Amino acid sequence: MLAIGTFAVGTDAFVIAGVLPSIASSLRVSLAAAGQMVTIFSLAYALSAPITGALSAAWYRRTALTAGLLLLVVGNILTAIAPTFGLALASRVVAAIGAGLYTGTASATAAALAGPERRGQAIAIVVLGMTLSLVLGAPLGTAISTIWNWRVTLCAVAGVGGLAGATVFARIPALREVAGIGLSARLAPLRDRHVMRMLLRALLVFIGIFIPYTYISAIYARATTADPRLLSGLLLCFGVASTVSNLVAGRLSDRWGPRRVLVAGSLGLVAVFANMPWMSASPMPALLAAFLAGLFSFSQTTPQQHWMLSQAPRGTQSVVTSLYQATLYLGVSLSGAIGAYFMQRVGPHFLSWLAAAFVLLSLLPIASSRDA
Known part of the structure; x- marks a missing residue:
């Protein structure tokens, strides 16, 4: 079930490159400028992931996972309805923060649920969602953009993220790493x-x-x-x-x-x-x-x-x-x-x-x- 979420995260990250020409045309910017949506997502992810990981370390895993997917869904919906390029860029930051919170928590959760003897297999299932997004998610998203438009593609990504969020909330047990751990210990x-x-x-x-x-x-x-x-x-x-x-x-x-x-x-x-x-x-x-x-x-x-x-x-x-x-x-x-x-x-x-x-x-x- 955690792999559905990483599939949504991976598709969100990879599909933008395939629909950049449509985004550039729709928002009336150059292709190079539209490409900054990929850059801003990567940078926001890299900068926010350690911070959200530290802040959410004492949360219930289910709460952290659901919050990450909720931010991913909101970010993609905001991108899909963005009337200007500036708002589209800002919305990619929201999606990136959610992606970083979810992905980091998902691997740790899978490893904890599986135990040390099956840790590798559990992490591999989570990463499977990412690899499948490369093989299936991004090409399908690009095809949807060709048939309809790029905004529909991002709404579809938000839909997958919402499905993953509902599944995680319903199926992941209420576990946490260590209750009451301080910020200094988390770092x-x-x-x-x-x-x-x-x-x-x-x-x-x-x-x-x-x-x-x-x-x-x-x-x-x-x-x-x-x-x-x-x-x-x-x-x-x-x-x-x-x-x-x-x-x-x-x-x-x-x-x-x-x-x-x-x-x-x-x-x-x-x-x-x-x-x-x-x-x-x-x-x-x-x-x-x-x-x-x-x-x-x-x-x-x-x-x-x-x-x-x-x-x-x-x-x-x-x-x-x-x-x-x-x-x-x-x-x-x-x-x-x-x-x-x-x-x-x-x-x-x-x-x-x-x-x-x-x-x-x-x-x-x-x-x-x-x-x-």
């Missing part, structure tokens, strides 16, 4: 060097993962020039592989421990990124490269959360997962800027080598962290 993860080291690790690996994904059209331009429809196939391969990998990584984390899964997945990513300049030049190798990139990229998400939750100070699981989600969105934002800087100097075809370097760097914090 303990910020003073825990092991947690901060793993957040640094997450930031480095997410920058590496999202540099090739952000500039996928440029990296694979040689393969897609003859048939532009191939780009959709590349995205589909990445999305399908991501969905499968997430579920498998959850089970392997419970069986072997998250450290082994993270190291194996990182080395796989380095190998794929190292060969991507050649694999991206023709259609069939390009499809294989996209599939392998998705496979190894989403071998990181669930084990990383699994490990961090196992190291979180008592009563701070929601705060830790919120910090993790904020780090993810910060990595996405930085990957775009770093990738653009590098691409202007050496071109797009060797961007994957830069990504491989970041993934390699992400292995250093693992080597000096506590076992899990």
Whole structure:
């Protein structure tokens, strides 16, 4: 049931990129200006998630989850009815705050309900909603926009969020982490060097993962020039592989421990990124490269959360997962800027080598962290 909420959050985050031309035309702004809706959402998410995680740590999980989805629904409805671009931007902040509150709480709740022995599988189910939003939610939202308009798309996202909120309120038990915990204790993860080291690790690996994904059209331009429809196939391969990998990584984390899964997945990513300049030049190798990139990229998400939750100070699981989600969105934002800087100097075809370097760097914090 928690996966329905992450599906709504993921669709909300990913679908905007697909309807930007319609938004720009409707609100009478440039495409570049409309693109700031994506940027403002990511920044608001990254900045608000740790704050809402700390403030809501002593709440009942059901209350925090429902509040997050309510803000998501309100934010999307406000965007759908916004008469001006300024109001549309402001409404994206509201949706981002709700998304950050829900997603961080959802992972911690799933892990608590499942217990330590099935923590990886439980987190993987929550993340499944996000991967399905990549494969199904965003394309369906774009199709709805084509048939009707972008405002209907955002109303549909609000509808899914409302359904998820009602389900969570009805089905999640009234549990909380630690009753009466003070704000200083909730912020303990910020003073825990092991947690901060793993957040640094997450930031480095997410920058590496999202540099090739952000500039996928440029990296694979040689393969897609003859048939532009191939780009959709590349995205589909990445999305399908991501969905499968997430579920498998959850089970392997419970069986072997998250450290082994993270190291194996990182080395796989380095190998794929190292060969991507050649694999991206023709259609069939390009499809294989996209599939392998998705496979190894989403071998990181669930084990990383699994490990961090196992190291979180008592009563701070929601705060830790919120910090993790904020780090993810910060990595996405930085990957775009770093990738653009590098691409202007050496071109797009060797961007994957830069990504491989970041993934390699992400292995250093693992080597000096506590076992899990």
